[in-house]
Amino acid sequence: MTENISLEVPATLSALSTVRMVLGGLGARLDFSLEDLDDLFLATDRLLEAALDTEHLDSLRVGVVVDGTTLRITAGAFGSDALREQVAVTPGGCIDLCILLRRLVDDVVVQEQDGSFSVLMVKHRSESPA
Amino acid sequence: MSGRDDRRVNDPLDLESLPGQARHVPDDDEENESPEATPEGPSADPEGRGKDDSEKLDQYLLRRYHLYGDRKAREQLITMYLPLVRSLARRYASRGEHFDDLVQVGAIGLIKAIDRFDLSRGVELTTYATPNIVGEIKRYFRDKGWSVRVPRGLQELNIRLNKVIDELVPKLQRSPTINELAEAANATPEEVLEALETSQAYNSVSLQASPNGESGEEDAGLIDYLGGEEEAYDTMEDRTTLAPGFAKLDKRERYILHLRFFEGLTQSQIAERVGISQMHVSRLIRRSLEKLREEIGDLDNPLPPRSSDDER
Numbered sequence: 001m002t003e004n005i006s007l008e009v010p011a012t013l014s015a016l017s018t019v020r021m022v023l024g025g026l027g028a029r030l031d032f033s034l035e036d037l038d039d040l041f042l043a044t045d046r047l048l049e050a051a052l053d054t055e056h057l058d059s060l061r062v063g064v065v066v067d068g069t070t071l072r073i074t075a076g077a078f079g080s081d082a083l084r085e086q087v088a089v090t091p092g093g094c095i096d097l098c099i100l101l102r103r104l105v106d107d108v109v110v111q112e113q114d115g116s117f118s119v120l121m122v123k124h125r126s127e128s129p130a
Numbered sequence: 131m132s133g134r135d136d137r138r139v140n141d142p143l144d145l146e147s148l149p150g151q152a153r154h155v156p157d158d159d160e161e162n163e164s165p166e167a168t169p170e171g172p173s174a175d176p177e178g179r180g181k182d183d184s185e186k187l188d189q190y191l192l193r194r195y196h197l198y199g200d201r202k203a204r205e206q207l208i209t210m211y212l213p214l215v216r217s218l219a220r221r222y223a224s225r226g227e228h229f230d231d232l233v234q235v236g237a238i239g240l241i242k243a244i245d246r247f248d249l250s251r252g253v254e255l256t257t258y259a260t261p262n263i264v265g266e267i268k269r270y271f272r273d274k275g276w277s278v279r280v281p282r283g284l285q286e287l288n289i290r291l292n293k294v295i296d297e298l299v300p301k302l303q304r305s306p307t308i309n310e311l312a313e314a315a316n317a318t319p320e321e322v323l324e325a326l327e328t329s330q331a332y333n334s335v336s337l338q339a340s341p342n343g344e345s346g347e348e349d350a351g352l353i354d355y356l357g358g359e360e361e362a363y364d365t366m367e368d369r370t371t372l373a374p375g376f377a378k379l380d381k382r383e384r385y386i387l388h389l390r391f392f393e394g395l396t397q398s399q400i401a402e403r404v405g406i407s408q409m410h411v412s413r414l415i416r417r418s419l420e421k422l423r424e425e426i427g428d429l430d431n432p433l434p435p436r437s438s439d440d441e442r
Contacts, residue, residue, distance in 0.1 A: 013271075017327060024323040028308035034295065034326075035305035035397050038412050042419075049423065100419075103391045 003066040011057035016048055019062055023073070030069050032125050040071070040123045043104035047075055047087070047119055050097055054082040069125040074111075076118030084110065087119055188255045192247055207244050208237070211259060215240050218263050222271070232267055239266030268424060287325040290315045296407055305398055305408065329409070376422070383418040390415055 007022060009015035020041045027037045048060055055078050065072040078084070086097040088110045101108045107122040188210075194203035212233075219232035243262035247255060294314045298306040312319045376384055389395045389403065390411075397415070401408040 021323060021327060024308070024327070025320070028319045028323060031307045031309065033305035033307055034311065035408060035412075037308070038397065042416065046419065099391055103394060 005064040005066070007062040007064070008059050009062070011052055011055075011060050013049065013052065015060065016045055019044060019048065019060075023064065023071070026064060026066055026071060027123075030066065030071065030125055032071075032123075036123065036126050039104040040073075040121075043101050043121055043123075044073060044075070046097055046100055046104075047121070050083055050086055051075065051078055054078075054080045054086075071123045073121045073123070074118050075121075076111075077113065077116040078118065079116045084117060185254060189249075192244070192249060192255065195244070196247065196249055204244060207255070208241060211240050211244075211255070212237065214256065214259065215263055218260065219267060222267055232270070235270040236263045236267050239263035242266070284321075284325050284328050287315060287317055287321060288329045290317075291322065291325055291329070292407070292409055295409055299398065299408060379418055379421060383414070383421070386411065386414055387418050387422075 005022065005026070007019060009018050023040055023044060024037055027040060032040070044062075048062075051057065051060065061076065063074040065074075087101065087108070089098060098108075101121065105121045105123045107120075109120040109122075111118045111120055188207070191200075191203040191207050191210075194200040195207070215236040216233055219229060219236045222232055223229045239262040240259055243255070243259035246262075247258055291311060294311055295306065298310060298314060302310070306314075308319045308322050311317075312322045315322065317325075376387075379387070386400060386404070389400045390397070395403070397408045397411045401411045404411075
């Protein structure tokens with residue numbers, strides 16, 4: 001059974017702590033390892049910090065789907081080309097944030113929707129604890 | 131020094147007949163509306179006094195302040211350069227802090243720049259003040275975001291967790307889960323998460339700090355435990371536009387980022403290779419990325435060249 005959680009936090013750096021704590025709680029429930037969680041925190045921080053730098057936002061929207069041993073985190077909607085270029089794999093390749101995110105989580109998808117876009121990050125539990 | 135300037139310097143109370151004395155300094159709203167307004171400092175006034183007059187006035191006021199202790203001259207300089215502070219603070223206004231607070235912080239940087247200005251260097255005040263103002267604003271973000279007061283209970287749990295993690299990783303041969311940490315540290319999973327949050331999100335770590343998190347002088351610094359230079363990571367500048375930012379990191383910071391993001395090693399594998407704990411690898415990665423982010427932010431907003439002595 002999947003579980004959906006929606007967060008809307010102020011568009012400030014300090015609010016990222018709230019996002020991390022929610023992700024941490026969900027990851028702990030799925031028995032994510034400390035290292036998996038740390039990677040997930042870092043990916044989420046980098047993405048949302050880049051959004052704060054490039055977008056004019058009043059709030060940040062983050063959705064989390066808990067599905068088996070997987071967390072699917074969606075952030076957005078965003079609108080700036082600057083952020084899109086940082087996150088997406090472009091004809092020029094995968095650079096900067098794009099590389100970082102793909103090393104930290106298992107999948108990154110830029111989802112286009114009516115001129116804006118959101119970023120989906122998928123993180124699986126890497127291995128079952130004994 | 132010109133004779134005219136000499137005469138004025140010898141009369142510290144004579145502020146009335148200076149070049150550009152009555153010039154117009156744009157306020158924030160005017161600055162927004164004026165296409166001529168630049169972040170480079172007070173603009174030339176509408177009465178025809180240009181950059182040269184502005185510089186003469188700056189130099190004159192700086193001499194009055196530094197040679198004769200004229201506080202009025204200092205105050206006038208601060209007032210004249212507040213538009214520059216506002217302009218620079220605006221770059222950081224989207225980061226969630228009140229714009230007025232950022233202006234106040236930037237003003238501290240301006241005052242420090244005025245107080246430390248070295249007349250003998252022949253540098254313009256704008257050139258010297260800009261990195262000081264930006265540095266003060268960045269420091270504000272860093273201090274506010276990266277060192278909050280952590281309750282003693284959480285601090286103690288944090289110390290326990292560091293020990294527990296170091297014990298559990300070799301025992302389990304993998305990174306422990308939150309529940310395993312909670313059990314071993316005699317805490318709840320929520321407490322563990324909270325402690326990790328205060329630790330990982332807000333504690334910066336120096337490469338000079340000892341690996342056990344203490345700062346005893348007899349302990350070797352983290353920097354001593356890191357591997358030597360590796361040729362391969364020099365090539366990563368060719369592979370990413372992070373290159374200008376990477377140039378600002380030291381070799382060892384680049385090494386760890388290279389191992390993590392280009393070699394694809396996990397934190398545990400890096401920890402094993404360089405002989406420090408996974409938690410420290412985690413903190414070093416965060417710290418290095420934060421530095422990169424700041425550098426890239428600066429590249430997006432090029433600043434005037436720094437004078438040699440504005441690093442603090």
